[in-house]
Amino acid sequence: xxxxxxxxxxxxxxxxxxxxxxxxxxxxxxxxxxxxxxxxxxxxxxxxxxxxxxxxxxxxxxxxxxxxxxxxxxxxxxxxxxxxxxxxxxxxxxxxxxxxxxxxxxxxxxxxxxxxxxxxxxxxxxxxxxxxxxxxxxxxxxxxxxxxxxxxxxxxxxxxxxxxxxxxxxxxxxxxxxxxxxxxxxxxxxxxxxxxxxxxxxxxxxxxxxxxxxxxxxxxxxxxxxxxxxxxxxxxxxxxxxxxxxxxxxxxxxxxxxxxxxxxxxxxxxxxxxxxxxxxxxxxxxxxxxxxxxxxxxxxxxxxxxxxxxxxxxxxxxxxxxxxxxxxxxxxxxxxxxxxxxxxxxxxxxxxxxxxxxxxxxxxxxxxxxxxxxxxxxxxxxxxxxxxxxxxxxxxxxxxxxxxxxxxxxxxxxxxxxxxxxxxxxxxxxxxxxxxxxxxxxxxxxxxxxxxxxxxxxxxxxxxxxxxxxxxxxxxxxxxxxxxxxxxxxxxxxxxxxxxxxxxxxxxxxxxxxxxxxxxxxxxxxxxxxxxxxxxxxxxxxxxxxxxxxxxxxxxxxxxxxxxxxxxxxxxxxxxxxxxxxxxxxxxxxxxxxxxxxxxxxxxxxxxxxxxxxxxxxxxxxxxxxxxxxxxxxxxxxxxxxxxx
Numbered sequence: 001x002x003x004x005x006x007x008x009x010x011x012x013x014x015x016x017x018x019x020x021x022x023x024x025x026x027x028x029x030x031x032x033x034x035x036x037x038x039x040x041x042x043x044x045x046x047x048x049x050x051x052x053x054x055x056x057x058x059x060x061x062x063x064x065x066x067x068x069x070x071x072x073x074x075x076x077x078x079x080x081x082x083x084x085x086x087x088x089x090x091x092x093x094x095x096x097x098x099x100x101x102x103x104x105x106x107x108x109x110x111x112x113x114x115x116x117x118x119x120x121x122x123x124x125x126x127x128x129x130x131x132x133x134x135x136x137x138x139x140x141x142x143x144x145x146x147x148x149x150x151x152x153x154x155x156x157x158x159x160x161x162x163x164x165x166x167x168x169x170x171x172x173x174x175x176x177x178x179x180x181x182x183x184x185x186x187x188x189x190x191x192x193x194x195x196x197x198x199x200x201x202x203x204x205x206x207x208x209x210x211x212x213x214x215x216x217x218x219x220x221x222x223x224x225x226x227x228x229x230x231x232x233x234x235x236x237x238x239x240x241x242x243x244x245x246x247x248x249x250x251x252x253x254x255x256x257x258x259x260x261x262x263x264x265x266x267x268x269x270x271x272x273x274x275x276x277x278x279x280x281x282x283x284x285x286x287x288x289x290x291x292x293x294x295x296x297x298x299x300x301x302x303x304x305x306x307x308x309x310x311x312x313x314x315x316x317x318x319x320x321x322x323x324x325x326x327x328x329x330x331x332x333x334x335x336x337x338x339x340x341x342x343x344x345x346x347x348x349x350x351x352x353x354x355x356x357x358x359x360x361x362x363x364x365x366x367x368x369x370x371x372x373x374x375x376x377x378x379x380x381x382x383x384x385x386x387x388x389x390x391x392x393x394x395x396x397x398x399x400x401x402x403x404x405x406x407x408x409x410x411x412x413x414x415x416x417x418x419x420x421x422x423x424x425x426x427x428x429x430x431x432x433x434x435x436x437x438x439x440x441x442x443x444x445x446x447x448x449x450x451x452x453x454x455x456x457x458x459x460x461x462x463x464x465x466x467x468x469x470x471x472x473x474x475x476x477x478x479x480x481x482x483x484x485x486x487x488x489x490x491x492x493x494x495x496x497x498x499x500x501x502x503x504x505x506x507x508x509x510x511x512x513x514x515x516x517x518x519x520x521x522x523x524x525x526x527x528x529x530x531x532x533x534x535x536x537x538x539x540x541x542x543x544x545x546x547x548x549x550x551x552x553x554x555x556x557x558x559x560x561x562x563x564x565x566x567x568x569x570x571x572x573x574x575x576x577x578x579x580x581x582x583x584x585x586x587x588x589x590x591x592x593x594x595x596x597x598x599x600x601x602x603x604x605x606x607x608x609x610x611x612x613x614x615x616x617x618x619x620x621x622x623x624x625x626x627x628x629x630x631x632x633x634x635x636x637x638x639x640x641x642x643x644x645x
Contacts, residue, residue: 025200025219030192031132032140034177034201037223039125039141040155041252043118043550045244048074050114052241053550054107062105072100073111077146085179088171089146112151117549118245120252121159125221128200133163142186142199144170144177144206166190177206183214227251227267231568231576243560246271249551250541250564258537260579265534268565269495270541274551275561277305277542279474280434280457282555284314287455287470289432291424293318298436300498301535308539309546316423318433319515321503322346324416325445326360328506331413332448333402336395341466342441344385354379361505362405371404372397415506416449419513432457436492437473439465459492474558488562488569490617494585494593495534527582570620577624585617594621602626 033039051070058066076096080087093108132139141164168186175181198217201207211218228247229235250267284292294303296319303317357364375397388394433443437460444466447454461473501520506513545551583593596612616622
């Protein structure tokens with residue numbers, strides 16, 4: 001597959017060509033515009049997809065009798081056109097009623113409603129239109145369309161189009177651009193000299209060829225490109241009509257005024273982000289949650305979104321981490337098996353006594369060293385989690401350690417309880433928490449500390465890890481499956497993480513809790529500015545979708561909201577990888593998203609290449625950086641096979 005590294009240059013060339021063509025348009029005294037796919041674009045993939053949106057609503061509200069409405073509506077139009085060359089909406093639904101029986105639902109009005117709600121202005125063509133208005137050109141609107149005049153005028157008006165001299169509709173006058181008769185009709189009605197007239201439209205035959213054959217000038221505009229496919233080498237082959245509509249929605253709104261990072265945020269992250277917010281809100285209401293805690297750092301951007309599109313009441317950004325809860329957790333004197341599950345099992349394959357005390361945020365002074373030596377250990381003594389599951393000596397050390405730390409643990413417990421009060425947590429409330437995932441350890445710790453059930457909402461969750469009673473997963477309920485089958489989890493962690501360090505603990509200062517943070521190792525100012533552009537793009541898309549008359553109330557499957565980001569994560573273009581190569585993110589330590597040196601260094605330092613690959617957070621992106629052909633699917637296949645053995 002050819003490399004796409006020069007796509008930005010090609011985009012610049014197309015913009016330059018557009019402005020040249022615009023100047024040619026302004027030479028004419030009369031400018032006529034087509035409507036759909038020219039001045040106006042639909043937020044659907046294909047025009048007939050509007051009927052699928054209608055069918056979905058009809059089935060939801062009136063039952064399965066409307067299954068197949070889309071195909072029936074298309075058939076009715078086709079049958080009506082057999083009787084005459086141009087038809088209007090009344091004639092189409094007369095045929096529909098004759099063929100499929102009349103309905104108690106006003107289908108004609110419903111279609112008009114969807115046509116009005118699923119349209120938006122096309123920015124670059126509207127700019128041409130407005131410049132023509134400013135220059136005093138005579139503007140005509142000419143369309144082959146069955147919709148009534150009032151509907152088309154409403155669609156034009158809601159997109160700021162009103163200063164035109166005439167509106168000509170094929171279904172109304174019985175003539176069409178397709179056979180050239182509508183151009184003749186307009187010419188006679190408006191008394192236009194053909195040499196003074198240029199027509200602008202998207203259809204090669206109707207808007208360009210037939211116009212030229214009639215003797216007038218014509219300028220063809222190309223349909224809006226599906227921008228989501230420009231980020232991936234292998235777009236998803238099978239997507240629902242509504243998912244394709246979502247792609248049209250973002251493509252229709254990113255044609256101008258967006259830099260590369262804001263565009264990525266809007267097109268890839270925005271739909272995913274919107275889907276998560278809707279999912280949280282829907283389940284929050286279903287579960288009757290009184291207070292939703294958006295846990296730091298993954299909940300930072302989601303809490304912002306609630307402020308943007310909802311009241312924000314009952315939502316709190318909650319400063320917490322697993323590390324910050326360990327000492328309050330120890331204050332409850334958990335039995336060893338519980339401690340083992342929370343602390344010991346979270347370690348990698350091997351860890352030292354020093355690592356153990358670091359995790360518990362315990363400084364190892366001389367007195368503590370003597371305590372360790374008493375049990376026959378040194379700071380360098382290494383274990384695996386399996387070693388300690390039934391180790392009696394270590395269990396005795398743990399029991400004595402609880403006694404030694406009891407005062408400090410109690411202080412941490414009281415400080416955290418005060419912080420909960422400061423956040424508005426009250427007895428008897430139903431508490432929900434949101435986090436990315438995976439095991440639900442923070443939810444488990446909170447349940448232990450508070451002594452009550454908590455409802456957990458996650459992107460990915462393994463509910464069996466702590467046998468949690470109330471958990472919901474947006475994408476999957478098995479962390480292993482998600483980690484193996486997705487190449488985009490690191491991309492999520494990058495954008496959704498807050499611009500501050502993780503919470504390290506809580507202390508009391510003058511009767512109030514002070515939250516303590518670890519050092520935030522942020523990237524360069526350049527990196528932070530690009531990351532902010534990604535976040536702003538995602539938030540803007542979320543707001544636009546919530547403000548949309550159709551997509552705000554449309555609930556898609558979770559994987560449909562994630563499909564664009566998933567495809568870009570698993571099969572990215574080289575140009576996308578180059579854009580992401582600047583980023584690092586914090587996850588216990590500061591890690592490169594991709595990392596590695598230049599492409600030429602592979603051959604000079606092959607061992608370094610292997611090291612960089614192993615330490616890259618987005619390994620598919622790393623491979624794509626160095627390989628001229630897509631390797632995402634190959635990498636995922638190999639990874640899955642290794643995991644299954």
